[in-house]
Amino acid sequence: MKVGLIYTSTTPELIELVEQEVKKQLGDDVELYSLQDPSILADVRAAGYVTTAPAARLIGMYMKAAEEGVDAMLNLCSSVGEVADSAQDVAKYIGVPIVRVDEEMCREAVRKGQRIGVMATLPTTLEPTKGTILRMARECNRHVELVDCLVDGAFGLDQDQFKARMTEMAGTIAQQPPLWCSRAEKGAGKERHHLKKEQEPEHENGSGEDIFLKENSYEKDDFPS
Numbered sequence: 001m002k003v004g005l006i007y008t009s010t011t012p013e014l015i016e017l018v019e020q021e022v023k024k025q026l027g028d029d030v031e032l033y034s035l036q037d038p039s040i041l042a043d044v045r046a047a048g049y050v051t052t053a054p055a056a057r058l059i060g061m062y063m064k065a066a067e068e069g070v071d072a073m074l075n076l077c078s079s080v081g082e083v084a085d086s087a088q089d090v091a092k093y094i095g096v097p098i099v100r101v102d103e104e105m106c107r108e109a110v111r112k113g114q115r116i117g118v119m120a121t122l123p124t125t126l127e128p129t130k131g132t133i134l135r136m137a138r139e140c141n142r143h144v145e146l147v148d149c150l151v152d153g154a155f156g157l158d159q160d161q162f163k164a165r166m167t168e169m170a171g172t173i174a175q176q177p178p179l180w181c182s183r184a185e186k187g188a189g190k191e192r193h194h195l196k197k198e199q200e201p202e203h204e205n206g207s208g209e210d211i212f213l214k215e216n217s218y219e220k221d222d223f224p225s
Helices: 012-026 038-047 052-067 078-086 088-094 103-112 123-140 159-173
Strands: 002-007 031-036 072-075 098-100 115-120 144-150 180-187 190-197 210-213
Touching (some): 002 012, 002 052, 031 052, 038 052, 038 078, 115 123, 115 159
Parallel strands (some): 002 072
Antiparallel strands (some): 180 190
């Protein structure tokens, strides 16, 4: 199996961690093909959202990986996750899945908990990740409440410093009220999904368990066999 690893920004340490995890999930005989373009994330950070030019360059990287014969590709940047979503029809047509690094993480959080903390090192990551969680909640017919946290200064730290900083910030948001709430209600023979901004915590359904999310989580089942 050949897997494309699509980075928008990276470090040698990140590359090593990703490759180790992919081999752990898929076996040591997996072939890895990596592409990276740091200008994509730089442009997204400068604009505050994904503009046309970086989106086009990222889609070009997907197509390049497909031309090189990968069986699947892993999109490794949550800030551009919605670009991966937009390319899913093409991915299905050419038979090469594009897997978002954060999608299964968001799905699992919705399965396991109701009150979900979203922690990110860049502001451009927060909204796409929250959008993915809310989409998963709709698909699973679950009610979730979101608390978000921008962890200033964590981007670019080594792994030990990063984990320490994220752990510290997780403690600070554990008692915060949710910022956004998704409700799935049934009425008139159909489901109605509502999103509203929340001022105070409320727990209607689910376990009420607090779940904290950060980037770079994926499972073997995300990839084709």
